[in-house]
Amino acid sequence: MSFGERAYAEWINGHPEVLTSVIPLLVMGLGTPQVAPSATLALKDLTRDCQNCMGPFAHHILQASQDALRCNQLKLSECVRLMYTVGRVLAVLPMESIMNYLNQMLMPYVEELHVLINTVTKLAILSRLKMLSMLFATLDVQGEGDISRFPQPVFLVLQRILPVIQAIVHVWCSDAQVIEVVCSVLKNAVATLLDQSLPLVADMTQILVKSYQLQPHPAALDLARQFVIMYGRNKSHMKLMQSLLCELSSITLHMTAPPHCQNISEYSDILEAFFNLLAQVLKKNAELLASAESLELEKLFQFGILALSVPEALTVKASSSFLVNFISQSTELALLFSVVQSNGESLTLRILRNIGGESPRSALEPLADLLLTMNKKHCDSLSQWLHTTICSEPQPLPRSTVSQRELFVKMVLRERANKRKLQETVREFSLICRGLVGTEYAARLSSYF
Template sequence: HWQSFLALVNMIMFCTGIPGHYPVNETTSSLTLTFWYTLQDDIMSFEAEKQAVYLQVYRPVYFQLVDVLLHKAQFPTDEEYASWSSDEKDNLYDKLGRLLTNTEQTTTWQHTEALLYGFQSIAETIDVNYSDVIPGLIGLIPRININNIQLADTVMFTIGALAEWLADHPVMLSSVLPLVLQALGNPDLSVSSVSTLKKICRECKYDLPPYATNIVAVSQEVLIKQIHKTSQCMWLMQALGFLLSALPVEEILRNLHSLITPYIQQLEKLSEETPNPSNKLAIIHILGLLSNLFTTLDITKQEEESGENAPPIKSAPPQTGPNPVVVVLQQVFALIQTVLSKWLNDSQVVEAVCAIFEKSVKTLLHDFAPMVSQLSEMLGQMYSTIPQASALDLTRQMVHIFASETNHFPPIKALFELVTSVTLTIFQQGPRDHPDIVDSFMQLQAQALKRKPDLFLSESLDVKAVFHCGLLSLKFPEAPTVKSTCFFFTELIPHCADIPPVGQVVQEDGKLLLLAVLEAIGGQSSRSLMDQFAEVLFCLNKHCFALLTVWLKEALRSPGFPSSRVSDDQKDTFSQQVLRERVNKRRVKDIVKEFTLVCRGLHGTEYAADY
């Protein structure tokens, strides 16, 4: 029946290539794509002999399919495109952006663009390192007569898709890099040119030192001319961070100096002005550029990548002296403090300042050490004046990396105690208006318990007050805050035995925690949070079994608690099931989910099953 089958396949082929532009005046061609995928999968799943037979029959069909798809993927002629309504154009870009057809058979820019688009799609989905056509393609790209924005865009994206291949064939960089740098100056190619440069700088950074001066100069020029929108400026800074990471320290510093100086001068001017909305945007923009640059400027990766497995050519010079990012941060620290002092009331500016240090700490890790003391002091002052969540998040990063280091423990301990005591005051005044602060505070306390439980041994830390803040936070309506608070309790409870103040507060007030957890399970909290509450219950069972046995009995004795819908027998069953599970956390989660449905009157309903 081969002939009949092939006739059927050819009919489907006709449907794939049906005349018209998808989805402007035909919407059926895409329906056939699943068929081609499925047929291909079926053929490839056969054993070798059978596969060979089918491939012989179907290989010509798939060659023809490539032709048909390339034809479909072409833009229309300029005249035809101009005649489309704006709705048709939107429809086109929304649905399948580029799958259009062109009836002329000559090699137009549309034909070239469709071929490049095909290569780009392949490069993004499979490893092209072993492909013998890519060198030819890279060689052809500079010869393309780029006279059209759509074609230029696709050329950029195609080069970007081949960035990993270029890292393995760096000799070809010289033929495509000039195209990318040229495109950077065209606002219409903003997204494609900047994202391509970023990919090249990330993948090929050890081959880029000969081009670094040129890349930095062109980038500086387009940044000064403000050709790109904010998000592309941030990507461009990330690209430069990758690029500089591979240079020797003195060159990094030289480039950083020329790159950053105009912004620092601008920031100095802005810091002297009276705060207003337009200079606020400019300040946030500059701080954003710096933090994006520091996000990717990572010289520590050099040592890792120039280890035993890295090819010798790509090894980086050994580093001595302070990290370049630290050098720059120390130079601008006083200026950033000045900016902060004027904008402490503005959470967005404070966030932008914290982001610079947070990104730097995350990237530099222990190399950030020289800044710990002055940053801890600044954070303490900031938070004491006007508490904001971003300052707590940065404190958490600092605790995470430096709390375990003896010589950095004193400033970190002082900062941790200060922000804790300031936050306790917020709780006394009423924390409801600050769910973000409460959320970040709970995450900070959990991180401290995880990284350096000794912080809870301090006489200056009111562990009982922190525990009671946790009880209040469990009742917040915001899910992220409740999750962070449950995380805090699951980190706190295991320290009952080894940290006396924790043991004491759990002994005295642990029953209040159990009551809060049971209220939540009884219907006070969203069902989506039941896993988190189950973890707290499991923790209590594992570390305070004797106490939990008594507390559960007392708590569940109250009529109508935690819900009027549960009988005494159901409460007893729940209590026994929980106390039995001291190893299997998954089982406790199932028990809690079952019990919360009963408490809410949803047990056995379709609504419960759908959830």
């Protein structure tokens, strides 16, 4: 059975009187395994599009949801969808009613998590965390600019479960699925609470760092990016965010350095998330990074250059984004300017080696962005670096003649605005260096040489 109400949720929002017939039908479906998938989907759509009309039906929906969850007949995806409905419906109730329902419906799951931490029932832990995450994403009782209902219910629940989450991280740190869902719980809570989460930021940051120390995971870096962007300009939390960046950078650099690591490509997913984090910080709040006393900016820049050498295109794209933003901000921040000037030649050599054939062709596009940014911000230096590196040994641009290399440099230095044209120039010259000129692949590209 499929509920057509899903498709008509927006229409029903304009005709709330029909909910008197629709809601009982959907609620009844929660108790029937065959129709529960459609019922949970339809309730999710209705509560999303018709939330303001849910008041008269709230207690009926919440009671039926509680009964359905207790029966343990719903699949995990249905339980998570139902928590979406629960969050949206709770948000229209008075605070006292919200807390009463949370104590009845949610706290048993929190208590179960306490018990489950040291067991091998990973699926049960995941299901409860996913349900919490969905509730945190939808239970928002405040309208824009409204501060009259602080603290929010999500704040009170988060405050209560943080010790449980900390214990889960300690025991399950090596399980990527669990850590990913833990980060989702915190991310959704913070997205709902915004500045109201400030009293808990220190505790959440501690959990994040501990998780990354025990077992680095991209999800922790994605969560850190959200924290730093949200709280990096808050005077009371600026030092904490700088400390977070320093900790994560130190762990990542140590993890990928010899003798711990012989091939950084093994950590390509972590490197991708790490450089995306740094790129966003530089783009949104470069001063936070530049003024962090314990952060070794030169090592990070050199690490970004090293990451360009991996074969994974997404990692090269992320490290290029970091370097592009670093270079873009360097003309405004003296410390960054010094780092670029000291390491610009080695960056240029790395770019040319990649163009010359040391990286997949799929990873060439970000290199054009780098050259364009270097030409905009450090034009004279780039000219010097290019003329020096094209003559270096071993030759980074094999199979190309001296005149072809000189023409390539001339075309790079000439282009300061048209990124697409520079990408084509880089692509075409890379074909020459790889010995692919005259092939079917090369024939599809316009000739520049």
